[in-house]
Amino acid sequence: xxxxxxxxxxxxGLAVTIKTAILAWIIALAFxxxxxxxxxxxxxxxSWIGFGYVEFFRxxxxxxxxxxxxxxxxxxxPKAAGLWLKQLPNAPFWTAAIGVGLFMSARVAVQLxxxxxxxxxxxxxAATALGLTxxxxxxxxxxxxxxxxxxxxxxxEFLNTIKNTSVAITIGLIELxxxxxxxxxxxxxxxxxxxxxxxLYLLLNFVVVTAMRFLERYVAIPGxxxxx
Amino acid sequence: MLGSFDFDVxxxxxxxxxxxxxxxxxxxxxxxxxxxxxxxxxxALMRLSGYRLLGRVAGIYVDFMRSLPLxxxxxxxxxxxxxxxxxxxxxxxxxxxxxxASSLITFIMFEAxxxxxxxxxxxxxxxxxxxxAASALGLTYSQTMRYVVLPQAFRNMLPVLLTxxxxxxxxxxxxxxxxxxxxxxxxxxVAQRDGRLVEMYLFAALVYFVISCVASYGVRRLQARIAIxx
Numbered sequence: 001x002x003x004x005x006x007x008x009x010x011x012x013g014l015a016v017t018i019k020t021a022i023l024a025w026i027i028a029l030a031f032x033x034x035x036x037x038x039x040x041x042x043x044x045x046x047s048w049i050g051f052g053y054v055e056f057f058r059x060x061x062x063x064x065x066x067x068x069x070x071x072x073x074x075x076x077x078p079k080a081a082g083l084w085l086k087q088l089p090n091a092p093f094w095t096a097a098i099g100v101g102l103f104m105s106a107r108v109a110v111q112l113x114x115x116x117x118x119x120x121x122x123x124x125x126a127a128t129a130l131g132l133t134x135x136x137x138x139x140x141x142x143x144x145x146x147x148x149x150x151x152x153x154x155x156x157e158f159l160n161t162i163k164n165t166s167v168a169i170t171i172g173l174i175e176l177x178x179x180x181x182x183x184x185x186x187x188x189x190x191x192x193x194x195x196x197x198x199x200l201y202l203l204l205n206f207v208v209v210t211a212m213r214f215l216e217r218y219v220a221i222p223g224x225x226x227x228x
Numbered sequence: 229m230l231g232s233f234d235f236d237v238x239x240x241x242x243x244x245x246x247x248x249x250x251x252x253x254x255x256x257x258x259x260x261x262x263x264x265x266x267x268x269x270x271x272a273l274m275r276l277s278g279y280r281l282l283g284r285v286a287g288i289y290v291d292f293m294r295s296l297p298l299x300x301x302x303x304x305x306x307x308x309x310x311x312x313x314x315x316x317x318x319x320x321x322x323x324x325x326x327x328x329a330s331s332l333i334t335f336i337m338f339e340a341x342x343x344x345x346x347x348x349x350x351x352x353x354x355x356x357x358x359x360x361a362a363s364a365l366g367l368t369y370s371q372t373m374r375y376v377v378l379p380q381a382f383r384n385m386l387p388v389l390l391t392x393x394x395x396x397x398x399x400x401x402x403x404x405x406x407x408x409x410x411x412x413x414x415x416x417x418v419a420q421r422d423g424r425l426v427e428m429y430l431f432a433a434l435v436y437f438v439i440s441c442v443a444s445y446g447v448r449r450l451q452a453r454i455a456i457x458x
Contacts, residue, residue: 059440061398064412064433071425159295166297170404177300190307197300205295 006183007196013179014200020097020175021162027101028161032108037138039113050109057106062167066099070171096168096175104161111153115146148219155212159205176200234424238431241418249414250435252328256400256410260335261343261393267336268343273373275348286344293341298402305334306406327408331400339396346388350381387451394443398436411435 039050057065070091074082088094119142127137147154166177174182180197184190274286293301309330310322317323325333354377362372382389401412409417412432419428 055441056437059398059437059444060433061401061412061436063401063404064429064436067416067429068433072429075426163295163297166299167402169299177297177303180300181303184303184307194300194304194307198296198304201296201300202292 006187006193009179009183010176010196010200013174013176013197014204016093016173017162017165017175018204020093020100020165020168020173021158023097024101024104024165025158025161027098028104028108028157031102031105032112033143035105035109036112036116037143039109040116040142041134050113054106054109057103062100062103062164063170065103066095066168066171069099070095092168092171092173095171096165096173100161100164100168103164104157107157107160108154111150111157112146115150116142118149119145145221148221149224151212151216151219155209155216158212159208162204162208163201234427237418237422237424237427241415241428244418245411245414249409249411252409252414253397253400253411256328256332256335256403257393257397259332260339260400261389261396263332263336264339264343264396265347265389267340268345269347269378271340271344272347272351275344276351290341290344293338294345298338298399299405301338302331302334302402302405305337306330309333327403327406331403331406331408335396335400339392342392343389346385346392347381349388350385351377353384354380383454386454387447390447390450391444394440394447397443398440401436 035050035053038046039054041047060068074085076082077085085091123141123145124137127141132140165173165175168175169178169181176197180193183196184193187193271286271290274282275290277283309325313319313323313325314321358376358380359372362376367375400410403410404413404416407413415428415432419425422428
């Protein structure tokens with residue numbers, strides 16, 4: 001301590017929150033896209049894998065999942081790998097990003113599946129009639145439409161991702177809530193500490209919502225209710 | 229590795245885990261869901277009341293709660309509730325509130341925001357002819373709500389409300405940050421006492437998983453059964 005004000009600490013916490021949330025969101029989108037697509041494929045195996053994945057990540061509290069990644073996984077790996085994992089610098093950050101990311105990916109998958117199945121059947125049929133392969137059909141026809149349709153629910157999932165990073169306080173990640181908590185412990189200024197954190201969360205929320213609203217308007221599909 | 233996996237640690241901890249931990253978790257879940265539903269319905273009615281100010285206040289409350297992480301809200305209430313109690317009872321010092329009461333108040337206030345959005349959607353899904361018919365029959369506003377609108381809204385939204393309760397059940401594990409022995413807290417206590425993190429956390433994960441899976445399967449069955457044919 002000694003250098004910097006409490007505001008600096010809180011802002012540092014905010015930066016950690018944002019960094020963790022963005023990395024987690026990238027993971028959530030990537031895995032969620034794959035699993036969401038799997039669930040819409042005609043193959044029984046694919047949709048079972050998708051179903052199992054979603055159930056696995058949705059039916060355990062996030063806190064428990066983080067504990068599994070942080071405390072249990074290194075013990076289950078071969079000794080050398082486990083040791084390497086435990087000694088990883090910044091382990092809480094990586095664990096939090098991956099843990100929250102995978103947790104949210106199940107939710108993204110469900111949204112994407114709903115988006116894809118909301119498309120009229122003609123889209124798929126037209127793509128097949130044009131001779132597109134399955135990969136091309138998803139890449140050029142279904143996914144661009146589905147992602148634009150589910151943008152509003154995705155916005156709230158992103159907000160959830162930001163909020164969920166605070167659970168990582170339990171594995172020692174000093175993000176915004178964690179900084180407010182330690183500021184309160186050092187200074188005994190309970191209300192000031194938590195008010196500051198609250199204001200920062202509200203601001204972050206506001207920024208994300210505003211930015212997403214612009215994005216929504218930009219990518220709105222012409223001819224749909226939300227479109228131009 | 230799993231070679232040294234010790235089932236006996238789990239077996240010995242079972243009475244503590246379930247009689248203390250799970251009892252705390254389930255009581256908290258049920259009471260918070262009930263309280264959250266009552267307050268949530270009131271908030272939804274406020275938002276739909278047509279009174280500008282009332283609707284505004286309710287809307288701000290909901291948006292505010294929904295933009296904060298639950299962990300922060302838990303901390304907030306943990307420190308605030310004694311002062312609110314002092315203010316309510318007119319005591320000279322902040323009153324002492326137990327861990328259970330504190331977390332119950334937290335979850336009721338937090339979940340009320342989420343339940344209110346569900347109930348609002350439920351109320352709005354009722355066709356306009358229903359309240360119109362009710363007022364043609366001479367029912368007052370509160371009678372219309374009690375006998376006509378809310379029962380239907382509640383029934384339509386029951387699967388969503390139950391799903392939210394499953395989320396709440398998982399979220400109660402976050403009282404861990406206050407070192408309260410809920411199910412996960414109890415598991416973690418044993419884990420640290422015996423140095424058996426792997427066994428205890430895997431077991432806790434399994435228990436949460438099984439309960440949530442069974443519950444969401446039940447909700448799906450219920451949804452199929454009570455769906456109103458229109």
